Amino acid sequence: MPELPDVAVFKRYADATALYQTITSVSVQEDRILEDLSPQTLRRRVKDGAFTGSRRHGKHLFMEVGDRGWLTLHFGMTAFLKYHKDPDAAPAHERLSFGFANGYRLAYDCRRILGRVGWTGSVEAFVREKSLGPDALDEGFDLEAFRSALSGKRGKVKSALMDQKMTAGIGNVYSDEILFHAGILPQRKIGDLSGDEVAVLFEKMKWVLGKTIDHQADPDRLPDGFLLPHRGRDGRCPACDEEFETQKVSGRTSWFCPRCQK
């Protein structure tokens, strides 16, 4: 699930629940979740500290622990956060959790163990090391920068949107959503797009990501006209009622409307 809008919602959730509380314990149920970090080191770094702030870049969430550094969280395909007190309320695939002085825990649930939690001294250094492009919602990432990032790319437009080095945050689902609103087929080649199409794509990228965050990235709360609620359900275009088609692009299933998208 977790692409930029989902992680933005996780950030809000973490900010609303876990900030400024003394961390009294760390529980690691699954070592493979940790990226270049032992449970002991993690414990030493956060214990008796507190989450004092957070940032997001693309699909990554960073939780600041005072001046000690930043916890880095990536959610793979299936991870999410859950703040709970009652052990019965713990999510089914809790891999790691932080206990607070008030008795609550912030749990990291990751069914497929494709997500990773690590540590960095600097968010900027982390972004550089991972070769991540600018966050898709960064205001500095404007149309000019978008055109420049696309120039020289030869593949399909959907692959480019999902390329985290081009811009960070867009995955399979939201690339389809953006292309649907832009009226562009996912399998189109970058070089074949007109200047106007690139401008529309850019505008819809910003619009879709912002709009879905406003609606908690929840398919059931999105207003009419979005692809996401129809994806794999009734499978019909909300604009023209044509049946959506699917096609593998970059090894992932793409959904598109053969009538609305050119």
Add this chain to the structure above:
DNA sequence: CCTATAGCCTGACGGC
């Protein structure tokens, strides 16, 4: 350098 593809992981789901 670039792009496309296989593999990593677990578990939910549908068909038989």
Add this chain to the structure above:
DNA sequence: TGCCGTCAGGCTATAG
């Protein structure tokens, strides 16, 4: 009911 194949909203290493 139970088993099995398929597939899932990501990333990385590797091949071409």
